[in-house]
Amino acid sequence: MDEVEEKILRAIQDGIPLTHSPFSEIANQLDMSEKEVISQIKVMHEKGIIRRFGASIGHRDIGIIANAMCIWNVPDERVGDVGTIMANFPEVTHCYERPRRPEWNYNLFTMVHSYTKEDCVEVASEISKATGISDYRLLFSEREFKKTGVRL
């Protein structure tokens, strides 16, 4: 990431203005052209510095209040295949392989978001059927102490 990219990213990381010409306003703040701001954002998207450009949803505020961390004990040699199948479920928002620990023998972690706990349980059961993995648990979040995006 170069200096110009970092400058733009800092200016937009908390959101663009909701106006007729949002990128022009950003450009004015930075003393750049609107065209350059837009093309630099596109380049950062292509380079993967920006994972996604779009709206971040306050999912709890609109009723998507249930979220479960589903943890799975997947045979090591099947992790690649199973992780891919799990990632394809639209309700699965995150899917990671993590190391097993002596007292915590789970190696795949998926986040499932939905409207109700029952929905999450149902999704996990569908994932279990689709993958044949039966050793799993759901950890529901009871309190959110902190949630922030990645910031520079």
Add this chain to the structure above:
Amino acid sequence: MIDLDETDKLILNHIQLDFPLVTHPFQTIAEDIGISEEEVIERLERLHDEGAVRKIGPIINRRSVGGTSTLIAVDVPVTRIDEVAGYINEYSEVSHNYLRPDKYNIWFTVSAPNKERICTILDELKSKTGLEFINLPTKRLFKIGVRFNIR
């Protein structure tokens, strides 16, 4: 809870991915869904004020800007939950922190420029709380693409 009408839902499902990177993005969105630009902006201002939209902007890829992240689990006695959650939240590197009762009950994620910084944070937390923190760093990423299907 915020009540969304069908047009709100249409807008929200439309702008999570592939937000138009053009001179007048809200005009493009308006044309796509068949309402006026003014209405799109008015609705988004309301949805933003109410909290349905946190921001419209970039989701930054922590790895590509240099850095590493991990998930930490800790078994906290029920009477000490708020105290320990408070110590954890003090670090700006902590991005998410949740109570999820199980064998371990507080689960939080840490993003930092390097592994050494994460080790330092965990060492400090251990000495402040006397608790054991279980470090579960990402080995492989299969998906990180939060897009909610709003219905």
